[in-house]
Amino acid sequence: MLSFNMLEYQERIRKTKQRMQAEGMDLLLVTDPANICYLTGYNAWSFYVHQMLVVMIDEEQPFWIGRGQDASAAKHTTWLDEDHIIPYEDDYVQSDVKHPMDFVAGVLQKKKQDNRVMGVEFDAYYFTAKNYIQLTAGLPNAIFKDATNLVNWVRIIKSEQEIEYIKKAAKIAEKAMRTGVDSIWEGVRQSDVAAAISHAQISGTEDFGGDYPSIVPLLPTGEKTSACHLTWTDDVLQNGDPVIIELAGCYKRYHSPLARTVVVGKPTDQMQYIANIVIEGINMALDAVKPGMTCEEVELVWRKAIEKSGIKKESRIGYSIGLNYPPDWGEHTASLRPSDHTILRPNMTFHMIPGIWLDHIGIEISESFRVTETGCEVLADFPRELFVRPNIRLA
Amino acid sequence: MLSFNMLEYQERIRKTKQRMQAEGMDLLLVTDPANICYLTGYNAWSFYVHQMLVVMIDEEQPFWIGRGQDASAAKHTTWLDEDHIIPYEDDYVQSDVKHPMDFVAGVLQKKKQDNRVMGVEFDAYYFTAKNYIQLTAGLPNAIFKDATNLVNWVRIIKSEQEIEYIKKAAKIAEKAMRTGVDSIWEGVRQSDVAAAISHAQISGTEDFGGDYPSIVPLLPTGEKTSACHLTWTDDVLQNGDPVIIELAGCYKRYHSPLARTVVVGKPTDQMQYIANIVIEGINMALDAVKPGMTCEEVELVWRKAIEKSGIKKESRIGYSIGLNYPPDWGEHTASLRPSDHTILRPNMTFHMIPGIWLDHIGIEISESFRVTETGCEVLADFPRELFVRPNIRLA
Structure with a gap:
């Protein structure tokens, strides 16, 4: 056992x-x-x-x-x-x-x-x-x-065995996110999207089953994407709705979180603009990560990357992850934020989630990563983009 | 909202x-x-x-x-x-x-x-x-x-609107339990059973979607049925395994819990004996419930019902339920146990779960009920029996 x-x-x-x-x-x-x-x-x-x-x-x-x-x-x-x-x-x-x-x-x-x-x-x-x-x-x-x-x-520093579990969790996260994105259509109930995600999280892959993540799928929709920790209702998705999916794969209590934003029909220019800025910021921050850096230095790379965009981000952009139980998959140790002087070491694992929540719209795109000997390795292999889904009402 | x-x-x-x-x-x-x-x-x-x-x-x-x-x-x-x-x-x-x-x-x-x-x-x-x-x-x-x-x-006393939500939760509990029982076969991974249950809990019914229950499906199997709060692994079920399913339906954060025990293949005489005693005890306790009674009086009916069976039960046999969040769907007020003098009133709701956990086997069969003006109303309509599932290995 x-x-x-x-x-x-x-x-x-x-x-x-x-x-x-x-x-x-x-x-x-x-x-x-x-x-x-x-x-x-x-x-x-x-x-x-x-x-x-x-x-x-x-x-x-x-x-x-x-x-x-x-x-x-x-x-x-x-x-x-x-x-x-x-x-x-x-x-x-x-x-x-x-x-x-x-x-x-x-x-x-x-x-x-x-x-x-x-x-x-x-x-x-x-x-x-x-x-x-x-x-x-x-x-x-x-x-x-x-x-x-x-x-x-x-x-905070994971063993090889722990990393293996987290990588399995990342495989489950990929599958659950793919299932979630593909289940979004105009007219679908939010609860049916959440049900499909949860099924994918727990059934896992053919080779290994999943464990329950410490947080249920978060699924804010429409204007409520401004509220990052909402779950779902049984209302149906409407044309134009943005939908945030934040989830984790979990294997033997080890987590690999992942967030993406999906739009039913055409995204507004604002949504696409924010998404592009966030993706650029994540790319630059991930490129910069290497052992010996501090957490606040990682955040600073992000902050500088988005500086000219007009978008402001006051909250932390990530935190250490791993073994956990409800109500949180965060480890409560290092955070990617100003004044956190924790030095990155190989086999630390983080969820980088620079969510942007404005008054009437929120965009979340995130990656979990492992610090390596020379840089970092992104855990889940999932397109880093704003997803667009058909505004075709299902029968 | x-x-x-x-x-x-x-x-x-x-x-x-x-x-x-x-x-x-x-x-x-x-x-x-x-x-x-x-x-x-x-x-x-x-x-x-x-x-x-x-x-x-x-x-x-x-x-x-x-x-x-x-x-x-x-x-x-x-x-x-x-x-x-x-x-x-x-x-x-x-x-x-x-x-x-x-x-x-x-x-x-x-x-x-x-x-x-x-x-x-x-x-x-x-x-x-x-x-x-x-x-x-x-x-x-x-x-x-x-x-x-x-x-x-x-x-502790629910309004008519709250009762309506709990009854919807009970409908979801029926569906989730049916899904769980039907997904059990020799050779099935525990995680696939849990995934099917979770999907049913969240997708709910055609008329209304489900919310996340405050506790994930509990799924102790084999000898581990002696440990009531285990979840699942990705091991496959074996011929002869007992499987406990404890779950709740949840609607707008209101819960209706339900537990059943399932056996892959033929139950042992001991399993069937315990199940029969538990069912008889539940039947007698539910029959006795009426407003004006105290919680300890309900427990006493159960205790007397099983007295001659040789089976002992030291822990409480139930507790008040309703609105909740992780990690518990219990309300932390009244418990069905000795020295609890809470007087039953109409529209109180309880989960009666007289689980029996011995060294190498556990049996759980439970019902959630509402106290009415004259007695009680069982919330979910689900056969009160020990379920037997085929010991046929799936392809």
């Missing part, structure tokens, strides 16, 4: 402990589902209840602590021994009387860890304020330190 | 303010995406960055505070005036220097709200410990109270 060999997991634990040591942390309390998966292999849709991975600096294996009915998922999907899988009873679930973090505090007390320095992912998904309040109340002798993104930063 | 008329939104705000008043709260800070949608209509996949709805007891409209590029989604999907939509700049996003809650604190200070009593959803998804730390630091004169599930409890 494991997606990686044990040496790779051991290396991840080693690097994590190295960072813990540098921060003076004896324990690391991990709630980000991607980080739990990264360190142990754990893979189940159980993050809707509280669960936690406890890495102890002086213990080889971390402890998984979660709901009783999910302990079986820990046995099936992780490399942990059974005595490192600690279930809590079901009446802790979504209760206003008992809280799972009281249980976690009890476990740490029993293990005589309650007076140690604990790194906690303060700003991770699913680490709620209540988690923190209960933990600090239950462990009054512990010292808590912010460990937000500690493991995420270990994740 | 609004899914409900303004009177319904106003009523929701009124009931929310009533609860705020009872708790002595001047402000309510809402992060649960379902609660934000419930109160304003806001609907976008933007909950992967921090956002917040602020309800002030003495202000008619709440304030939406979120990322700049999502303000357009707020304009397109909510009933809020533009001056109640407050965007923050993009460099607050996933930064270790600036935090969106600093911005929120600044907004509340400017509006002279910084010395008031604030209800905060301490245990809501996406309200991180960091959010709380930054808010308390930025608003030292405010008093914070726990408002976890305050709005969720307003949501």
Whole structure:
């Protein structure tokens, strides 16, 4: 069941402990589902209840602590021994009387860890304020330190095996985008386009099936292309509608995102103008990428490329990607934006998405890429253009 | 774009303010995406960055505070005036220097709200410990109270319009389950089954398209049926494999979940025995449901029904459902379990899912139901049985 060999997991634990040591942390309390998966292999849709991975600096294996009915998922999907899988009873679930973090505090007390320095992912998904309040109340002798993104930063450079998975994800992204573009016609329901994309994402290719991406297909249409994170309705597409498709292929939880914009019928001059500028900017930025550069330097190449166009772009143009769970496929480490001084290294992977969202129109064209020894490799092979689809109403 | 008329939104705000008043709260800070949608209509996949709805007891409209590029989604999907939509700049996003809650604190200070009593959803998804730390630091004169599930409890009794949406979701659930069951054969990849289900969920029916459910199809197979929250792999199904399908239909973010178990080839006596007991228990519990009963009384009917079978069930057998966003379609209010004294009222809706997970086999058969004036109405019309599919390998 494991997606990686044990040496790779051991290396991840080693690097994590190295960072813990540098921060003076004896324990690391991990709630980000991607980080739990990264360190142990754990893979189940159980993050809707509280669960936690406890890495102890002086213990080889971390402890998984979660709901009783999910302990079986820990046995099936992780490399942990059974005595490192600690279930809590079901009446802790979504209760206003008992809280799972009281249980976690009890476990740490029993293990005589309650007076140690604990790194906690303060700003991770699913680490709620209540988690923190209960933990600090239950462990009054512990010292808590912010460990937000500690493991995420270990994740930023991908192994060869991870790159192989991301490349498979990119193949799925190509297929899903092709399916999405080809399913757009005047008169088609948005939901039918989304359904076709989702089918392609999960069925994958003949050689390998797909996993669920951390974000559903985003599909803003018409004037609502100005709102990048809209999904779909069951309204039908109209002649002249622009349609943004933002999706990812996903393989064993590794993502390769991709965005394109499609127009039903003829694009306006404005749409085509923006698309051309964005494509030129992406081309120049991708051409410039090489190891040793900083993230902000990549963004600057883009910024200069579009400078004379009259188009302004205030938001970041990309971010690190890889292993993830809902609600985000971004890694929360490096962003392609001013003041991000992260130095690009081989096998970092990014989604470059310089979306342009004006008052009544948005255009998204994006690429995911891997930093190589000499430059970068674009992950998905998909025409970098504004797509035009027939304004012929289907029967 | 609004899914409900303004009177319904106003009523929701009124009931929310009533609860705020009872708790002595001047402000309510809402992060649960379902609660934000419930109160304003806001609907976008933007909950992967921090956002917040602020309800002030003495202000008619709440304030939406979120990322700049999502303000357009707020304009397109909510009933809020533009001056109640407050965007923050993009460099607050996933930064270790600036935090969106600093911005929120600044907004509340400017509006002279910084010395008031604030209800905060301490245990809501996406309200991180960091959010709380930054808010308390930025608003030292405010008093914070726990408002976890305050709005969720307003949501528990559904309106006629909400029931109509849930019934549409149930139609989609029927179609998706039929598609899932029919796509199971020996030799089929799990991912192809999941793809077919997802397509059916999103394409919906001829009359209405589907929305994305808050949880992807769960598809544990073989021995891994003991682990209820596993998704799928691209392994092929084998003769003798049990397959659990847990899914929901979703319409305008309203859910109707449904679970069934399917066997490739002949079920073992044990599988059939468990399935029969579960079905009998569900039948008796559903027959017993009527308004005025408590949640624990419903569970007791189930518990007594299976008492002599030798099968034990420690976890809750159901929970309230309705409007939701990833990662959960459960409402986090009432659960069908001992010590839950919530009284059933007409138009409450539940997912009754008494899953049985043993060491090497799990069986799930479930129904979603609405409490009526006299009893209950099962939402999806789908045979309540253990399904058997051909052990014929496809070409």
